[in-house]
Amino acid sequence: MSEKQKLLEIQNLKQHFKTGKHSVVKAVDGLTFDIYKGETFGLVGESGCGKSTTGRTIIRLYDATDGEVYFNGENVHGKKDRAELKKFNREMQMIFQDPYASLNPRMKVLDIIAEGMDIHGLAENEKQRKARVQELLETVGLNKEHANRYPHEFSGGQRQRIGIARALAVDPSFIIADEPISALDVSIQAQVVNLLKKLQREHNLTYLFIAHDLSMVKYISDRIGVMYFGKMVELADADDLYKHPIHPYTQSLLSAIPLPDPDYERSRERFTYDPNDHDTSEQPEFREVRPGHWVSCTTKEFEHYKKEHGVTV
Structure with a gap:
């Protein structure tokens, strides 16, 4: 990519958790890296290395212990009023690891996908709301008739597609995909990854793709960062990392x-x-x-x- 534009800047990011009176777990311990607009940045490492915690801290599900996260030049963890937080939450979305736990079993797919649209007032009326949800379902490879069903009526791969549709509903520019394929059958994993690549091209999306499957990360990522016990130990272009x-x-x-x-x-x-x-x-x-x-x-x-x-x- 020529003329790279920084979308996300992470500087000395730390996320420490107290586990006792004098005990601290340094889940993320001084990460510094950038993510450029339009790329997929893969973050890999073994379970417990701090990958998911990094993603959740970037999107502000956790307050950072130390360090800075800048999104489009603005400090994510700085003081924000309600309007600023709302704008940030629309620009940055997350696809979660477990497609079973991340969807409310009491809500129809229509309302699950439209929830973000409702919060941000993106549909003028019920007809427009329903049409947009049906469009999103077809975008992720499902049928518009699926809007009236409940999550338990779908397979794991279908549920993850619903989760992707929900993230897309507010037209974000950046998506954190937190191990989005690890709970899926191998036969379904490639389908979901191919869908993410297709959506990236069509919607000009930027991804942080978190996973422990290095072969799949290479397939989808432009650059890859390798984490070990809360620290980044290597960062390079995907091909260079694999070959050297x-x-x-x-x-x-x-x-x-x-x-x-x-x-x-x-x-x-x-x-x-x-x-x-x-x-x-x-x-x-x-x-x-x-x-x-x-x-x-x-x-x-x-x-x-x-x-x-x-x-x-």
Whole structure:
């Protein structure tokens, strides 16, 4: 993408939770990265690394412990009046992980999808409201007749499509997709990802796509950030990250991806990451090892990575 325009800027974001009188869990501990307009930024890592907490803090479901989040140049966590919050909530939407728990079982699909429209006054009358919901249902690959049904009448994949329609209903510019395919059958996952890509092209959307399935993240993402225990350890273009993983944790994640090749699988060498093997002489910093390829490392590791990967920055 030429002339990249920053849509989201995250600076030293922290989200700490007190778990006892003197105990604190550092779920997110100093993240800094940007997301550009029109791109899909993939955020990956093992369960418990802080990916979902990052998404929920960005969208202000949690108040940040420290750091700044800027959306279109405005501080997300700054003081906002009701009108400003309403505008922000329309611009940024979220697709949740569990399509079963994220839809109110007592509401018809029509009212679930139209809820945001009602809040923001986007339909002038009942006829326009119904027509818009039916249009959204067809946009996500469902039938307009589905509007009068309840969530329990749908499969998991269909429910996630309803969740996507609900997010689209207020015409957002940025969507956080929080593990949107992890609860779905493998056969349905690709369909949902292809739908998200199609909608991105048609509606000029920007995504933060959170997942632990690296192969699927590569398929949908322009750039990928790898998280480990609340910190970003590597960030690069999707292809570069896969072809030239630098941080040992990223290498371990990629080495665990199975391929449909029995001969390869029998001889595949799995790499195990041990954080104790790292240089502990100084605190690691985020450094640009290759153009656009950032890695958390010490000065000594940085020199080693530059030499090993043959690029002088």
